[in-house]
Amino acid sequence: MIITVTLNAAIDKSLSVPNFRLGRRHRTVEQRTAAGGKGVNIARALKTLGQPVIATGFAGGPTGTRIVDQLTEESILNDFVRIREESRTNTAVYDPTNGQQTEINERGPAVSAKELELFRDKLLYLARGADMVVIAGSLPRGVDADVYAGLVRDLRKAGVLTVIDTDGEPLRHAVRAEPDVISPNVLEAEELVGHEFNDDEDRLIAVGEMVEQGAREAIMTLEAGCVACLRVDGHTQRFRVSIPPRDAVAGVGAGDAFLAGYVAARYSGKPPADCLAYGVACGAESTQHLGAGLVEPREVDRLLSEVEVQTLAASAEVG
Numbered sequence: 148m149i150i151t152v153t154l155n156a157a158i159d160k161s162l163s164v165p166n167f168r169l170g171r172r173h174r175t176v177e178q179r180t181a182a183g184g185k186g187v188n189i190a191r192a193l194k195t196l197g198q199p200v201i202a203t204g205f206a207g208g209p210t211g212t213r214i215v216d217q218l219t220e221e222s223i224l225n226d227f228v229r230i231r232e233e234s235r236t237n238t239a240v241y242d243p244t245n246g247q248q249t250e251i252n253e254r255g256p257a258v259s260a261k262e263l264e265l266f267r268d269k270l271l272y273l274a275r276g277a278d279m280v281v282i283a284g285s286l287p288r289g290v291d292a293d294v295y296a297g298l299v300r301d302l303r304k305a306g307v308l309t310v311i312d313t314d315g316e317p318l319r320h321a322v323r324a325e326p327d328v329i330s331p332n333v334l335e336a337e338e339l340v341g342h343e344f345n346d347d348e349d350r351l352i353a354v355g356e357m358v359e360q361g362a363r364e365a366i367m368t369l370e371a372g373c374v375a376c377l378r379v380d381g382h383t384q385r386f387r388v389s390i391p392p393r394d395a396v397a398g399v400g401a402g403d404a405f406l407a408g409y410v411a412a413r414y415s416g417k418p419p420a421d422c423l424a425y426g427v428a429c430g431a432e433s434t435q436h437l438g439a440g441l442v443e444p445r446e447v448d449r450l451l452s453e454v455e456v457q458t459l460a461a462s463a464e465v466g
């Protein structure tokens with residue numbers, strides 16, 4: 148079983164508004180809502196890819212009820228901790244006349260110390276039947292930046308593999324707790340490592356630096372591919388993976404689809420290079436769908452033949 152954690156789950160509302168202008172009144176021509184937040188999107192993609200997954204996190208108020216109902220409607224197993232404050236709604240306005248998207252994300256609920264403790268207990272209980280836990284997204288208010296770090300330590304004691312996709316301070320703390328995998332995009336990685344990357348060489352060095360900071364393995368997603376520093380037979384090994392870029396219908400959530408693909412392949416026992424290739428194919432395929440965490444497995448398999456994986460020289464032996 149794979150568990151995904153979304154502490155700041157949301158209802159994602161997408162509105163299609165032709166000729167959207169600031170300060171005007173508009174009517175939508177199309178609207179859709181879906182349960183969202185990074186961990187939820189990853190759970191959706193994992194389920195589509197045929198992997199067993201349970202989504203957990205916090206859900207509060209009528210919006211929280213809606214998140215849980217929508218997941219249940221999609222047959223995504225879920226077990227959320229109910230909180231007092233209301234879960235957030237994120238609104239995206241898409242203008243079909245110019246392709247521009249405007250996003251308004253709510254701040255989200257505050258979570259109390261007691262609610263956080265309930266969540267920790269639930270996660271450790273669920274983890275007893277799990278092999279991997281994917282922790283993704285931003286934190287709700289009232290939660291310390293080192294919360295993911297604490298969960299990583301608890302889960303390691305429980306013998307579960309941890310995968311972290313977040314940014315800023317929560318990522319910095321989590322890396323020190325030595326998670327099994329981190330998967331920042333370029334901007335998130337630059338912030339973590341503390342400098343900008345100018346070329347491929349810099350990016351390959353950076354994934355090594357992230358491993359030195361504490362992550363057992365580090366993957367950096369790129370515009371069309373990724374670079375990674377993974378463990379192979381007791382050594383760290385660097386990889387460069389690419390796919391021809393595609394015209395995106397929607398780029399939002401490509402990182403979530405990438406990670407779902409990587410995790411799905413790893414859960415199935417595929418070798419490291421194949422896991423990266425599958426993730427890249429999933430990320431690329433997801434750009435063809437409006438809505439986060441949507442992938443078409445048959446198209447993913449077709450795209451796999453376009454993915455190129457380079458295995459670079461092995462570096463220092465590691466414990």
Ligand SMILES: Nc1ncnc2c1ncn2[C@@H]1O[C@H](COP(=O)(O)OP(=O)(O)OP(=O)(O)O)[C@@H](O)[C@H]1O
Binds near residue numbers: 372373400404434
């Ligand atoms: N236009 C594209 N063509 C091909 N592949 C793409 C394209 N856009 C994204 N991808 C794939 O998706 C993966 C993740 O992309 P990206 O680095 O944009 O994630 P992200 O910034 O974390 O996105 P988000 O946080 O919105 O999910 C990349 O590894 C890449 O392979």
Ligand SMILES: [Mg+2]
Binds near residue numbers: 312332402403
């Ligand atoms: Mg991302």
